[in-house]
Amino acid sequence: MKATHITTVVAALACALSLPVQAGGDPIKGRDKTSMCAGCHGIPGWRTAYPATYHVPKLGGQHEEYLVAALKQYKSGERNHPSMKAIAASLTEEDMQNLAAYYASSYSGPSK
Numbered sequence: 001m002k003a004t005h006i007t008t009v010v011a012a013l014a015c016a017l018s019l020p021v022q023a024g025g026d027p028i029k030g031r032d033k034t035s036m037c038a039g040c041h042g043i044p045g046w047r048t049a050y051p052a053t054y055h056v057p058k059l060g061g062q063h064e065e066y067l068v069a070a071l072k073q074y075k076s077g078e079r080n081h082p083s084m085k086a087i088a089a090s091l092t093e094e095d096m097q098n099l100a101a102y103y104a105s106s107y108s109g110p111s112k
């Protein structure tokens, strides 16, 4: 199961790298916002910092639409995790799209 998951991530990355066209958000703007996510979600766009002690979902390589939907659900209260609710409440829809575009593409270029 783990190997399948890694293969999927690699395939998604390869796809993202060969297809610079983004669905909606701007990954470069999104990257500038990831400083508020990195403390919990670890290396931006890739893996969690402390998967053994604190379970946090990996964001990198997820579908952009899925990430935007999840953030909206935290903001609306449909998903009810206290930390993510507070984070999502501070994000505009554009921020969510940019962040999702960044994490979906795992863009790793310059941040400024």
Ligand code: HEC
Residues within 6 Å of the ligand: 033, 034, 036, 037, 038, 039, 040, 041, 055, 056, 057, 058, 059, 067, 068, 070, 071, 079, 080, 081, 083, 084, 087, 099
């Ligand atoms: C205080 C720690 C913390 C911070 C900061 C944080 N997150 Fe999270 N995030 C979590 C935890 C814990 C979960 C799992 C919550 C749950 O079980 O619903 C989560 C879940 C998510 C999910 C849902 C993932 C999934 O697979 O369903 C998304 C998307 C997400 N975070 C995005 C972000 C973004 C974008 C930022 C920065 C703007 C951010 N998070 C900042 C702790 C954090």
